[in-house]
Amino acid sequence: MHFIIERENLDRLLAALQEHGRIIGPRITENTFGHRDIASSQDFPAGWTFEQDGGFFRLRQRRDPSLFAYTVGQDSWKKELYPPRSRLLSLQKTESSFSVTPEKSSSEKVVFFGVRPCDLAAIQIQDIILIQGPFADPEYSRRRENAMIVAIECTQPAATCFCASLGTGPGISSSSDYDLALTEVLDDGLHYFLVRAGTEQGRAVIAGLGLAEAPEQNIIRAENLVQEAASRMGRTMDQKGIKQLLYDNHEHPRWDQVARRCLTCGNCTQVCPTCFCHSVYDRVSLSGKEAERFRSWDSCFLLDHSYIHGGSVRVSSRSRYRQWITHKLASWIDQFKVSGCVGCGRCITWCPVGIDITEEIQAIRQSDERGCNA
Amino acid sequence: MKKTKLAVWKFSSCDGCQLSLLDLEDELLEIAETVDISYFLEASSRLKRGPYDISIIEGSISTPHDIERITAIREKSKFLLAVGSCAVFGGVQALRNYTLPGEYQQVVYEHPEYLSSLDASSPVSAHVKTDLELRGCPPNKRQILEVLTACLNAKKPDLPSGSVCLECKRKGIVCVMVSKGIPCLGPVTHAGCGALCPAHDRGCYGCFGPKETPNTASLSAWISGKLGMSREDVLQSFRHINCYALEFCLESIKHEPKDSSERPEPD
Numbered sequence: 001m002h003f004i005i006e007r008e009n010l011d012r013l014l015a016a017l018q019e020h021g022r023i024i025g026p027r028i029t030e031n032t033f034g035h036r037d038i039a040s041s042q043d044f045p046a047g048w049t050f051e052q053d054g055g056f057f058r059l060r061q062r063r064d065p066s067l068f069a070y071t072v073g074q075d076s077w078k079k080e081l082y083p084p085r086s087r088l089l090s091l092q093k094t095e096s097s098f099s100v101t102p103e104k105s106s107s108e109k110v111v112f113f114g115v116r117p118c119d120l121a122a123i124q125i126q127d128i129i130l131i132q133g134p135f136a137d138p139e140y141s142r143r144r145e146n147a148m149i150v151a152i153e154c155t156q157p158a159a160t161c162f163c164a165s166l167g168t169g170p171g172i173s174s175s176s177d178y179d180l181a182l183t184e185v186l187d188d189g190l191h192y193f194l195v196r197a198g199t200e201q202g203r204a205v206i207a208g209l210g211l212a213e214a215p216e217q218n219i220i221r222a223e224n225l226v227q228e229a230a231s232r233m234g235r236t237m238d239q240k241g242i243k244q245l246l247y248d249n250h251e252h253p254r255w256d257q258v259a260r261r262c263l264t265c266g267n268c269t270q271v272c273p274t275c276f277c278h279s280v281y282d283r284v285s286l287s288g289k290e291a292e293r294f295r296s297w298d299s300c301f302l303l304d305h306s307y308i309h310g311g312s313v314r315v316s317s318r319s320r321y322r323q324w325i326t327h328k329l330a331s332w333i334d335q336f337k338v339s340g341c342v343g344c345g346r347c348i349t350w351c352p353v354g355i356d357i358t359e360e361i362q363a364i365r366q367s368d369e370r371g372c373n374a
Numbered sequence: 375m376k377k378t379k380l381a382v383w384k385f386s387s388c389d390g391c392q393l394s395l396l397d398l399e400d401e402l403l404e405i406a407e408t409v410d411i412s413y414f415l416e417a418s419s420r421l422k423r424g425p426y427d428i429s430i431i432e433g434s435i436s437t438p439h440d441i442e443r444i445t446a447i448r449e450k451s452k453f454l455l456a457v458g459s460c461a462v463f464g465g466v467q468a469l470r471n472y473t474l475p476g477e478y479q480q481v482v483y484e485h486p487e488y489l490s491s492l493d494a495s496s497p498v499s500a501h502v503k504t505d506l507e508l509r510g511c512p513p514n515k516r517q518i519l520e521v522l523t524a525c526l527n528a529k530k531p532d533l534p535s536g537s538v539c540l541e542c543k544r545k546g547i548v549c550v551m552v553s554k555g556i557p558c559l560g561p562v563t564h565a566g567c568g569a570l571c572p573a574h575d576r577g578c579y580g581c582f583g584p585k586e587t588p589n590t591a592s593l594s595a596w597i598s599g600k601l602g603m604s605r606e607d608v609l610q611s612f613r614h615i616n617c618y619a620l621e622f623c624l625e626s627i628k629h630e631p632k633d634s635s636e637r638p639e640p641d
Contacts, residue, residue, distance in 0.1 A: 032548040055600065057553045074548050084544035263589045265561035266536055270543035281532045286404050286519070288527040297544055302536045303586050317587060352539070352551055352561045353596045 002219050003211035007191035010041040016205050020148050021109030033073040052158040054354025068184045069156040072344050076273035081143045084297045091291040105142040115151040117169030118344040120176050122273030128336050151178040155225040159234030160345030168342045170229040183222040194222045237358040246330040254363045259318035261353050266299035268347035274340045300324050381413035381426040385433025385440050391458035392416045394515040424450030434460040434495045448502035456498040459511040459615050468495040468618035511581040511615045514566050534565040537585050538578050541569040557597040562588035583616040590625035605629050
């Protein structure tokens with residue numbers, strides 16, 4: 001069921017959400033965009049959008065007061081749920097042995113406001129790996145439980161977006177895991193949001209605000225905006241037989257071409273909302289009496305990542321780029337029954353030299369040497 | 375138990391690396407209690423003879439006398455740690471390696487005949503074996519502490535590998551190159567500084583030197599082609615603090631003026 005809330009009443013919704021926890025949402029501070037604390041609807045980037053392309057991101061002003069007419073920036077919600085660096089445990093030396101203090105997991109209640117459909121899909125992929133998988137991560141689970149998700153549909157896709165080809169956006173399907181889902185509409189001077197609840201918690205918020213049910217015409221208007229957005233995606237990635245395509249093209253000359261451009265800097269893996277590789281390291285105090293164990297994000301673009309006895313397995317840039325893309329788009333499906341890509345386009349925008357995953361796949365597909373176009 | 379003997383040595387340098395060590399204000403007392411600071415002229419005039427357990431080297435090898443000293447220090451040091459761009463890559467003074475012998479001396483000194491210096495400024499590792507190297511201009515004081523701690527506790531030091539970009543992304547620093555078009559050497563530069571320059575809205579100038587497998591050619595093509603950096607500026611970017619680091623040196627040569635008539639006259 002769809003409800004309606006006017007722009008001028010959005011702060012009522014925010015006030016209700018603040019009851020649940022600290023609100024984190026899209027904000028522009030110091031000329032950059034990121035997820036920050038939100039105190040009121042004034043904090044949202046009213047009248048702003050982003051221009052994005054390979055290795056290119058700029059804030060641009062719009063002529064209307066829309067709050068969410070853009071897509072995603074550099075940071076994904078991975079940063080909140082799976083922090084770049086976290087302490088796992090502390091150790092203290094005792095007279096004859098040592099004691100271990102595991103890190104207390106975060107108990108802070110938060111609201112993620114403005115989660116885009118692609119990022120919602122990414123969270124669900126990380127759930128499969130970090131909650132439902134054989135190596136469940138207690139810290140991730142805890143943070144996930146404590147986060148209420150207010151998703152927002154996209155009506156203004158970027159040139160780097162391709163969620164429509166992956167079925168992860170720009171709309172939010174009712175089977176997605178959100179508490180509330182919003183769609184922003186600006187129409188003939190009217191500015192309102194359609195609101196849907198996906199959980200009991202979300203329904204309680206709507207009921208508490210006493211929101212009116214949305215008229216049919218408004219629902220259709222919002223659906224049209226999302227459908228139009230789907231047709232304006234800047235990029236596409238054909239999913240047909242993609243797993244076999246990559247498995248069959250390990251030796252494709254395209255890998256050499258992309259390796260000439262690839263910086264092996266690892267940016268793509270850090271901004272990817274589903275990449276979950278990490279490494280563990282220890283810090284010891286000068287006296288040797290205290291030690292701490294940390295976990296931090298890792299990247300398959302580092303030589304260390306494939307270092308085993310005797311050296312690194314993937315020495316060439318070619319092998320490292322191939323490994324990333326083949327895992328993301330092919331072996332991920334074998335491993336987790338889902339693609340590792342959600343079409344958010346971050347790896348394209350934030351690659352310092354604009355390498356485009358959709359272009360690479362297209363190039364391999366066009367000259368699939370073994371004729372595998374299944 | 376006998377305390378670990380630590381010595382700190384200066385070669386051709388600006389003293390900034392030693393200052394990074396002294397800048398460990400919160401830990402300095404504990405360091406002084408834990409190790410025997412046996413030779414550290416910048417901190418104390420109380421000097422003890424070798425051998426030393428750990429020798430920290432600042433500066434490049436620039437004179438015949440430097441070669442004698444570093445050879446002697448190596449002989450009396452169990453663990454030799456080269457610290458900073460000068461000790462690891464030859465420093466900014468290695469710019470003279472790109473000129474004819476004595477070219478700069480003639481310009482700078484009234485009586486260059488009093489000088490006795492080598493034709494090239496070179497890293498410590500060109501003369502003796504180093505056990506570990508910490509890059510940076512200045513180096514990261516936390517890394518120096520990590521290596522000392524690791525030595526004292528027989529632990530593998532935790533030192534990051536990979537690019538400066540990884541540090542930006544983990545800290546949530548929005549990429550200055552992608553979002554503002556500021557040329558940045560971060561993607562080809564070794565991590566370890568904590569993304570100091572991008573955090574202050576500047577491009578990385580590569581003071582930690584080349585990272586593992588740096589693709590300088592691809593980055594050069596982008597900053598000149600897409601960001602409009604001039605050929606000379608690309609040359610200067612790589613021929614800078616770490617001008618004598620192999621990959622940066624080779625990249626800078628590619629951007630030299632095509633024929634000698636384009637070469638600017640010395641000021």
